[in-house]
Amino acid sequence: MSQREPAAELGLLDATMIGMGAMIGAGIFVLTGLAAEISGPAAILVFVLNGVVTAFTGLCYAELASSIPKSGGGYAFVREIFDDLPSFVMGWMLWFAYMIAGALYALGFAPNFLEFLHVYGFVPPPGEVGAVTLGVLPVGIPAKVALAFAAVLLLVTVNALSTAASGSIETIFTATKVTILLVFVAFGFLSAGSGGETSFTFQNFDPLFQEGKGAFSILPAMGLTFIAFEGYDLITTVTEEVENPRENIPKAIFFSLAVTVLVYILVVTVAIGTLGAGGLAENGEAGIAVAATSFMPENLPVIKNGGAIIVFGAIFSTITALNAVVIASSRVAFAMGREDQLPTSVGNIHHRYGTPFVAILTSAVVMLMSVGLPTKSAGNMSSLFFLLSFIIVNGAVIKLRRERPDMNRPYEIPYYPIPPLMGILLNLVLTVVLVDYLLRTDPLALVLSVAWILLGVVFYFAYFRETGEEAPGEPTTATTTDQTGPEGAGETTGGND
Amino acid sequence: MPQKRIAIAGGGRVGRRAANLLDDRGHDVVVIEDDPEQVGLLEEEHVATVISGDATRPSILSQVGLDRVDSLAALTDETGTNLAICMTAAHLRPNLRTVMRSEYDVGDEYDGMVDEVVFTEAAGARAAVNLIERDVQTLESVTGDLDILQIEVVEGAPVAGRTLEEVSLPRGSLVVSGADGDHTARSDTRLEVGETYIVAVEPAVANEVVNLFQT
Numbered sequence: 001m002s003q004r005e006p007a008a009e010l011g012l013l014d015a016t017m018i019g020m021g022a023m024i025g026a027g028i029f030v031l032t033g034l035a036a037e038i039s040g041p042a043a044i045l046v047f048v049l050n051g052v053v054t055a056f057t058g059l060c061y062a063e064l065a066s067s068i069p070k071s072g073g074g075y076a077f078v079r080e081i082f083d084d085l086p087s088f089v090m091g092w093m094l095w096f097a098y099m100i101a102g103a104l105y106a107l108g109f110a111p112n113f114l115e116f117l118h119v120y121g122f123v124p125p126p127g128e129v130g131a132v133t134l135g136v137l138p139v140g141i142p143a144k145v146a147l148a149f150a151a152v153l154l155l156v157t158v159n160a161l162s163t164a165a166s167g168s169i170e171t172i173f174t175a176t177k178v179t180i181l182l183v184f185v186a187f188g189f190l191s192a193g194s195g196g197e198t199s200f201t202f203q204n205f206d207p208l209f210q211e212g213k214g215a216f217s218i219l220p221a222m223g224l225t226f227i228a229f230e231g232y233d234l235i236t237t238v239t240e241e242v243e244n245p246r247e248n249i250p251k252a253i254f255f256s257l258a259v260t261v262l263v264y265i266l267v268v269t270v271a272i273g274t275l276g277a278g279g280l281a282e283n284g285e286a287g288i289a290v291a292a293t294s295f296m297p298e299n300l301p302v303i304k305n306g307g308a309i310i311v312f313g314a315i316f317s318t319i320t321a322l323n324a325v326v327i328a329s330s331r332v333a334f335a336m337g338r339e340d341q342l343p344t345s346v347g348n349i350h351h352r353y354g355t356p357f358v359a360i361l362t363s364a365v366v367m368l369m370s371v372g373l374p375t376k377s378a379g380n381m382s383s384l385f386f387l388l389s390f391i392i393v394n395g396a397v398i399k400l401r402r403e404r405p406d407m408n409r410p411y412e413i414p415y416y417p418i419p420p421l422m423g424i425l426l427n428l429v430l431t432v433v434l435v436d437y438l439l440r441t442d443p444l445a446l447v448l449s450v451a452w453i454l455l456g457v458v459f460y461f462a463y464f465r466e467t468g469e470e471a472p473g474e475p476t477t478a479t480t481t482d483q484t485g486p487e488g489a490g491e492t493t494g495g496n497d
Numbered sequence: 498m499p500q501k502r503i504a505i506a507g508g509g510r511v512g513r514r515a516a517n518l519l520d521d522r523g524h525d526v527v528v529i530e531d532d533p534e535q536v537g538l539l540e541e542e543h544v545a546t547v548i549s550g551d552a553t554r555p556s557i558l559s560q561v562g563l564d565r566v567d568s569l570a571a572l573t574d575e576t577g578t579n580l581a582i583c584m585t586a587a588h589l590r591p592n593l594r595t596v597m598r599s600e601y602d603v604g605d606e607y608d609g610m611v612d613e614v615v616f617t618e619a620a621g622a623r624a625a626v627n628l629i630e631r632d633v634q635t636l637e638s639v640t641g642d643l644d645i646l647q648i649e650v651v652e653g654a655p656v657a658g659r660t661l662e663e664v665s666l667p668r669g670s671l672v673v674s675g676a677d678g679d680h681t682a683r684s685d686t687r688l689e690v691g692e693t694y695i696v697a698v699e700p701a702v703a704n705e706v707v708n709l710f711q712t
Contacts, residue, residue: 069543070525080546080562245543338500338523344653347500349708351655351664404560408547410540 010241012248012255014171018238019231019256021174022328024181025321027228028267029314030108031379033287036272036280038221041205043277044268046221051261053222053430054229056423057390058257059413060397062250065236066411069245072335073237073328074393079339081399082392085460090392091336092456094233097385098329099363101227102322103370104378106148109318111286113147116311119293148371151319155326156364161353173320178259180313181267184292188270191295199295200273223434224376226383228264231256233386234324237331250411285375289314326360326367333359343463377445380438384449387431394423500525504561505545506552506582507573508535511598511617513542515572518644520544523704527561553581555589563590570596572617576603583611642700645673648710649693655709656688664688669699670706 010018035043061074070076075091082090192200209217232253239245242252267288271280275291283290293307334356337347350357370378397420400407413419438446501524505512508530516526516539526545529552530536539547550557552571561569569586571579576599583595597611600618607614650657656664661672662684672682674695688694688710698706 068546069520239543244541246540340500344712348655348712349705351659351709354665354667354705404548404562406548406550406557406560408536408540408549 009243010238011243012251015235015238015242015248015252016255016259017171017174018324019235019252020178020260021170021231021320022234022324023228023231023256023260024174024177024263025105025108025317025324027225028181028264029112029288029317030104030285030375031225031228032268032271033280033282033284034376034379035221035225036277036287037284038224039218040207040209040277041272042208042218043221043280044205044265044272045208046218046225047228047261047264047268049218050222050226050229051257051264053423053426054226054232055257056419056426057394058232058253059419060394060423061232061236062253062411063397063409063413064393064400065239065249065253066246067407067409069239070335071237071240071331072339073233073332074389074396075332075335076236078392078396079335079341081396081403084341084464086392087339088336088341088460089453089456090389091332091341092460093385093453094389095329095332095336095363096366096452097230097382097389098325098332099366100370100373100378100382100385101230102152102325102329102363102367103148103373104227104375104382105318105322105325106151106367106371107144107373107375107378108285109151109315109322110144110147111284112289112311112314112318114143115286115289115293116308116315119308119311145371149368151322152326152364152367152371155319155323156360156367159323159326159330160350160355160357160360160364162355170320170324173316173323177313177317177320178263180309180316181263184288184296184310184313185266185270187296188274188291191274200270202273204273204276219430219433220437223383223387223430223437224379226387226430226434227379229257229260230386230390231260233389234328237328246410286311286314326363329363329367330356330359333363373445373448374442377442377448380434380442380445381449384431384434384438384445387427387434391424391427391431394420394427501567502527502562502565504529504563504566504569504586506558506569506571506579506586507598508532508539508545508547509572509574511574512570512572513539515570516545517542517700518703521644521700521703522707527566529557529561553578553585555585558582558586559589563593566590566593568594568596570598570615572598574598574600576600580607580610587611644698644700644703646696646698646703646706647693648696648707650688650690651711652690654690654712657690658687660685660687664709666709667702667705669702671697673697 032043035046039046064077068077068080070080072079072091073094075087075094078090079087188200235249235252235256239249242248271288271291274295275283275287280287280291289307289311292310296307296310333342333346335347336342337344337359339347345358346356346362348358349355373381397413398417401416435446503519503524504527505516505519506529508516508528509532512528512530513535516528519526527548528539528545529548529550530539531549531551533549536547536549539545548557548560550560552558552573563569563586569583571582573579573582576597579597579599583597587593587595595611596613596615597607599614599616602616602619603614661682666672672686672688672694674680675682675686682694694710696706696710
């Protein structure tokens with residue numbers, strides 16, 4: 001009988017870093033270029049205002065996490081007070097948000113990785129890399145998609161086989177990312193006044209809003225980049241491993257949010273100030289990396305081109321953020337399995353690896369299928385689903401205050417009920433703007449989003465008609481475990497292994 | 498294992514300890530406690546959602562979400578209060594399983610009113626006797642923090658039908674006996690569905706072990 005180490009306890013620093021690690025990654029490296037395309041230099045405002053919008057929901061998470069000791073992110077809180085169907089839909093949406101975020105991060109990883117190879121002359125510039133042809137398949141797969149697919153596959157395998165990739169190693173990862181970004185910011189500002197084509201100058205911010213567009217033109221960009229601000233949910237998927245959670249979780253939520261927004265503001269200021277909004281937009285997912293290559297010193301020993309550090313930062317950030325959401329998506333599914341809202345086997349840990357094996361594999365299937373999506377659609381969809389989930393979490397705060405007034409709340413939202421109401425209102429505005437934007441520019445993302453929700457509702461009624469014959473609340477686990485579908489059955493009857 | 502939701506009325510020494518043990522096994526616990534000082538201690542441990550108030554009042558009791566609770570345990574230090582809580586809860590939510598703590602050995606006096614009665618003082622006295630007269634000791638008090646669990650392997654559990662060699666239990670856990678209870682477990686001991694095994698676990702990994710045995 002071999003033994004494994006149990007999961008380690010996380011301190012305030014670790015918890016803060018988990019939140020930052022999830023946010024700093026795709027948001028800043030992948031979506032800055034896309035935000036600049038939509039809103040020009042006002043992309044800087046996009047990140048500032050999103051920080052404000054998300055702070056209201058952050059307050060709600062702090063109150064909920066300090067009073068409800070469960071690990072399952074927003075889903076666990078909603079499950080606490082809402083009925084079966086709304087909590088199922090919430091979990092279903094949050095799960096999807098993480099899975100699509102996984103695809104987004106993988107798709108952000110790929111072009112940056114190609115850029116990295118390009119810097120060292122292994123491959124032609126990213127735009128010119130051809131398709132990978134597989135012997136078995138008659139069609140060629142674009143290199144970007146193949147790379148993204150491989151990245152997801154690698155991290156899913158690692159997390160399915162071992163619990164070591166989670167926890168305090170995240171602290172080192174996040175510290176590395178932030179350091180690299182600060183190097184980027186420092187060199188960016190230093191380039192001011194050097195007279196080069198891409199030296200930092202505030203003239204790049206004038207005019208702030210693109211010609212012919214008003215201040216409201218930044219709203220779709222806010223919706224698109226909202227994904228870059230969801231880290232506090234990830235903190236609350238690990239509450240049970242945090243030491244002194246009553247104090248550390250609200251603090252970790254606020255610190256991670258504050259530091260992240262500050263880092264974003266600095267990075268976006270430098271990116272626009274050097275490359276200009278137009279140049280940033282042209283380079284899409286690799287925008288920050290290209291900006292860096294333009295002003296970082298060259299001819300350094302070993303690494304040669306200083307820009308390569310930033311490109312490496314982009315690769316590292318997207319891959320660690322991918323790791324974080326692989327874990328997060330499986331935790332949401334695992335929590336749903338434990339609550340009997342998904343088949344019981346999803347809520348089981350593996351008998352040998354100690355990981356939520358089925359939850360990870362199920363999430364992996366959706367992630368792998370989603371890497372075929374355009375990056376922008378993946379960003380739009382995951383932002384949309386986080387927005388929708390957060391509206392429900394804000395609602396859960398209000399519902400709990402009304403129905404459980406005497407619940408002990410170690411952290412109470414100041415000026416209640418303004419923050420949750422503002423959270424609902426602002427998230428709703430962004431949702432409406434995003435849906436409207438998708439109707440015009442990205443109907444595929446909208447169709448897939450609606451399809452996922454419908455699939456969930458169909459699954460819910462099919463699954464609960466099959467297993468939920470017993471009176472609600474009656475703990476007759478025997479009936480539910482018997483019919484948990486293909487994964488649960490079959491394995492136990494053999495016994496010949 | 499589909500998680501159970503358990504309400505505990507009374508978050509004093511007994512209630513708090515019970516909440517910790519249930520949390521270790523992966524259950525979802527709600528504690529009702531009136532005394533701010535005790536609420537503070539519960540808050541620090543962060544193992545249960547806490548409702549602050551008098552559990553005999555229906556308006557407080559219903560805030561645990563009675564319709565989703567699997568069992569309610571009234572563990573305050575007053576038998577009368579505990580009885581009132583159990584009966585109020587059963588009135589609010591018929592068929593709720595109730596466990597009442599008693600100060601005295603009440604025998605079967607309350608059968609029909611509550612499902613189980615626990616005489617915690619007797620358990621405490623037994624522990625004391627174990628220390629006074631050290632030659633013979635009952636199992637439950639000899640182990641410090643280590644829990645000796647009797648766990649049944651349920652159908653569909655991750656370890657069901659596998660030998661100990663094939664499974665990998667978390668560090669801090671040890672399967673002590675085989676299914677027949679006559680032999681110690683060995684690496685080729687098979688964990689059969691429906692059989693019960695004695696497993697020693699440290700609190701930190703109890704949750705994981707229970708999940709592995711009970712789906």
